[in-house]
Amino acid sequence: MRSIWNGAISFGLVSIPIKVVNATESHSISFRQIHTEDGGRIRYRKFCELEDREVSQGEIGKGYEDADGSIVPITDEDLAELPLPTAKTIEIVAFVPGDRIDPLQMDAAYYLAASGAPAAKPYTLLREALKRSNKVAIAKFALRGRERLGMLRVVGDAIAMHGLLWPDEVRAPEGVAPDVGVTVRDKELDLADALMDTLGEVDLDDLHDEYREAVEEVIAAKAAGEAPPSAPEPATGxxxxxxxxxxxxxxxxxxxxRGEEPAEVRRLPERKSARAAPKQAAGKKSTATTKKTAAKKTAASAKKSTSKTAQGTKKAAAKSTAKSTTKSTAKKTTAKTTKKTAARKRSA
Structure with missing residues (x-):
């Protein structure tokens, strides 16, 4: 790995020659600007405002614009001669517990490599001291034109340095949290804990940049003259x-x-008043149905009784009429017979 800075770690009176190399690398896909009509590359050319001509990279230097608009030239030699002990030295100023460092301050990461055989012993000494103390070293160093804050810690058998933002570079989280009062129930926290337990364990090596892979597929398809893959339909929830x-x-x-059985999660019991309404309605419905059925039975019974009474009345009337008719006929017959007998006697 190519070093980006050479210097030494100042550990009290101990000086450790080191080289700084990048600990991370970017795998993001970069694009070029092109002319959409013919695909030609778009390039930026650098012109001098005073001479109105294009200048080469070797003619370009640094300058500071003052408040009145004038430019103060600053050379690399000027920066190299800065009266700072950290210009070529990573100066350790303190050792603190690792949890004292706010992750918001974390910036770029570097590896510190021992520079040459003489640096092996003091490098190993610092590494083992950090391991045994379970602390990290806070240091100041100058890189890319400004002084920075750093944190040294052990990674495997190497010493890594994380660039840290200065405390005044981290904004306070004012106006970020909700400004309304919210009450979280214990049951909701229990479910959140269950979700955290399920999602909390993951092997970071299994995670990858799916966006970069998708872009690579699009590039490969278009380079082969094929249609790029279509995006899946987003879930509409x-x-x-x-x-x-x-x-x-x-x-x-x-x-x-994860191939586990579905979680058995029970909902909180609802209020009794919320359940009473359906039961009461069901009771009313049942009572109405019972009353309606009883009314139907009573009506049917009354109708049947009325029918029987009417039939009995008709039969009694018919019987009485027949009896009266028989008596009347008998009287007429007796009277007729008496008259005939009397006539016969007079004739004799």
């Missing part, structure tokens, strides 16, 4: 209003994605 339901669904989905 409605606005989630029930936080509990969203948490429960998230826990189930996370467990299923």
């Amino acid at each position: 409605g606005k989630v209003l029930d936080l509990m339901a969203a948490l429960e669904s998230s826990v189930r989905a996370a467990k299923e994605s």
Whole structure:
């Protein structure tokens, strides 16, 4: 790895010659600006305002623009001769617990490599001291034209340095948090904990840049004269209003994605008043149905009784009429017979 800075670590009276190399690398895809009509490259040319001509890179230097607009030239030699002990030295100023460093201050990361055989012993001494103390070293160093703050820690068998922002470069989180009062229930926290337990364990080596891979597929397809792959349809979900339901669904989905059995999550019991209404309505419906059935039975019974009474009345009337008719006929017959007998006697 190519070094970007050469100097020494100042550890009290101990000086450790080191080389600084980048600890990270970018895999992002870069694009060129082109003329859309013919695909020609777009390039920027650098012109001098006073001479109105293009200048080469070797003719370009640094300058500071003053308040009145005048330019003060600054050369690399001027910066190299800065009266700072950190110009070529990473000066350790303190050792503190690692949790004292706010991650918001973390910046670029570098590896510090021992420069030559004489640096091996003091380099190893500093590394082992950091390991045994479980602390990190806070240091000041100058890089790329300005003094910076750094944190030294052990990574494997090497010493790494993280550039740190100065405390006044980190903004306070004012106006970021919700400005309304919100109450979180214990059940919601329990579900959030369950979701964190499910999603919390992951091997960082398994994570990769899917966006970069998708861009590479598009580039490969267009280079081969093929149509680029189409984007999948985004999931159309409605606005989630029930936080509990969203948490429960998230826990189930996370467990299923890991091949685990769906989470058995029980909802909080609802209020009794909320359940009383349906039961009361059901009771009313049942009572109405019972009353209606009883009314039908009573009506049918009354109708049947009325029919029987009417039939009995008709039969009694018919019987009475027949009896009266028989008596009347008998009287007429007796009277007729008496008259005939009397006539016969007079004739004799």
